[in-house]
Amino acid sequence: MKYSLLIVLMLLSFFTIQAQDTRSSIANPYEKQNDIKLNVLRAVSGAFEISYDRNLNKKSSLGGSVFVPFNQDPSKDIDVNYFITSYYRWYFGKKYASGFFIEGFGTLSSIDGKQLTNTNGDFIQDEGSDSIDFAPGIGFGSKWVTKSGFVFEGNIGLGRLLFNAKETDHDSVYRLGLSVGYRF
Numbered sequence: 793m794k795y796s797l798l799i800v801l802m803l804l805s806f807f808t809i810q811a812q813d814t815r816s817s818i819a820n821p822y823e824k825q826n827d828i829k830l831n832v833l834r835a836v837s838g839a840f841e842i843s844y845d846r847n848l849n850k851k852s853s854l855g856g857s858v859f860v861p862f863n864q865d866p867s868k869d870i871d872v873n874y875f876i877t878s879y880y881r882w883y884f885g886k887k888y889a890s891g892f893f894i895e896g897f898g899t900l901s902s903i904d905g906k907q908l909t910n911t912n913g914d915f916i917q918d919e920g921s922d923s924i925d926f927a928p929g930i931g932f933g934s935k936w937v938t939k940s941g942f943v944f945e946g947n948i949g950l951g952r953l954l955f956n957a958k959e960t961d962h963d964s965v966y967r968l969g970l971s972v973g974y975r976f
Contacts, residue, residue, distance in 0.1 A: 827844070827845035828845075852881060852883065852889070854881075856878045871961075872904075875899050877967070890937045894931070904922055921959075928954070934947075942973070944971070946969065949968075
């Protein structure tokens with residue numbers, strides 16, 4: 793009896809053992825977890841913005857970007873000293889973490905403390921100290937990924953300054969980008 797029970801258990805164990813599935817071990821080129829991108833639109837306008845995305849799953853990612861102007865030409869009138877932005881994206885595309893997306897973001901910004909005041913019809917520019925503020929916002933865009941891992945992205949977003957908007961002539965921040973990068 794013990795011998796026949798042992799044979800039955802061994803036969804059943806053969807049905808439950810599974811070998812490695814070779815189809816699941818082959819990496820899908822779209823399902824890599826990291827994207828790094830450079831905003832070309834900002835680079836042309838005199839600023840440097842680099843972004844990193846961590847793809848959580850097929851439909852979402854977390855990311856961050858750093859924006860610093862490098863062209864301090866007074867004729868360009870760039871009032872921003874830096875932006876540090878974190879964001880969460882929700883994708884609606886069919887491919888892994890790509891296609892149309894909406895995002896919620898938070899931006900820590902440093903803006904020049906310039907203010908234009910109207911005094912009897914004359915505009916006077918007051919030079920104050922730099923203002924550091926936080927701005928939550930929303931945005932949308934689209935991301936395209938090639939099989940070789942190159943990433944192309946366009947996005948736009950708008951956020952409102954929360955704390956120090958009265959210290960400067962800005963009360964909002966915007967995100968605007970045409971970026972190229974690589975998924976690894």
